[in-house]
Amino acid sequence: MIIRGMKTLHLRVETQNNTALKMAQLLEKHPRVNHVYYPGLPSHPEHDIARSHMSGYGGVVSFEVAGDLQATMKFVDSLKLPYIATSFGGCESLVQQPAIMSFWDYSAAERAKIGIKDNLIRFSFGIEKFEDLAADILQALQKM
Template sequence: MDGLRSALDQNNVSLFFTESPTNPFLRCVDIELVSKLCHSKGALVCIDGTFAAPVNQKALTLGADVVLHSATKFIAGHNDVLGGCISGSEELISKIRLYHHVIGGVINPNAAYMILRGMKTLHLRVQQQNHTALRMAQFLEEHPKIIRVYHPGLPSHPEHHIAKKQMTGFGGVVSFEVAGDLRTTMKFVDSLKIPYLAPSFGGCESIVDQPAIMSYWDLSASERVTYGIKDNLVRFSFGVEDFEDLKADIVQALESI
């Protein structure tokens, strides 16, 4: 917040943009406070709420001007379509729509249908994912082969107090650090039987991602450390599978290392 205040005081800021929660450590921004600070200086606030899903966090009611979502993730929810959406006041969105008409990028009818289909079960899917992810985060935090767990529903999370205030659920993604190096973590990931190995999240099927080699592979080890991306970091997006099945799968994978 001190950095934001300084930036607003020293610059002519037009827009503040952030994710909340962020990828992959699920850090949370106090949207209400940020909005008040920015609006006092005439700046707009844009929140990417993809990791939260719309049913868990309503940034517009907290003061944000614009909300983005990758509809590919929780909104469509079936890992089979690409799309995105933007929400805000009619005044703002009409300007964006005009620009959108100029540059193109119109979603195809079948993709639009698939997203609408997915939205019918959004609240049910996310409720299950919230529940599974929080229980799994609590389980992993107690496991001797896990060094650290990142999930806003845990009291150990640095912004747990913010997440409790502005989220009705904490999302279906859990990041954690395995006790071991890059290859040990690769063995753990490869030993999992239920989740798909892919860089997406938010679908019915669980997905696991080792960021060091799947999302940040083009950076050197020292550059990854700068961003906090350790070799032993795992990002796990929980689907709608049975909790006990997922837990058993994680346990047998951890036993393999």
């Protein structure tokens, strides 16, 4: 099973990288997104470093939606394609809201101190079609 998986790893990683970059570009222009964190974007503070060291920028995009904790939860709950989970790197897309998942036991002040805002989303893209993922994310943003 490991050997079989390794034979297609480059295809999966390439798909994840391409999807993440296109999605980061789409989200950066969306009025209901305050900020996008992705080293493939020229607006990222370490973009030049990433560009000089990487052939792809990874499959994870973090972004802040325009809303509070409840609006962000509504966004996540409105998504239909990704699994809500804290693991990354699989064939299926995963989404998480760090404020209530990875950092659930931190106070709001502790989260703020380390940059985990209530409206932060982490999205790990899988190998689904970009168009399907984009449509899903856009419909969820509209429901906020």
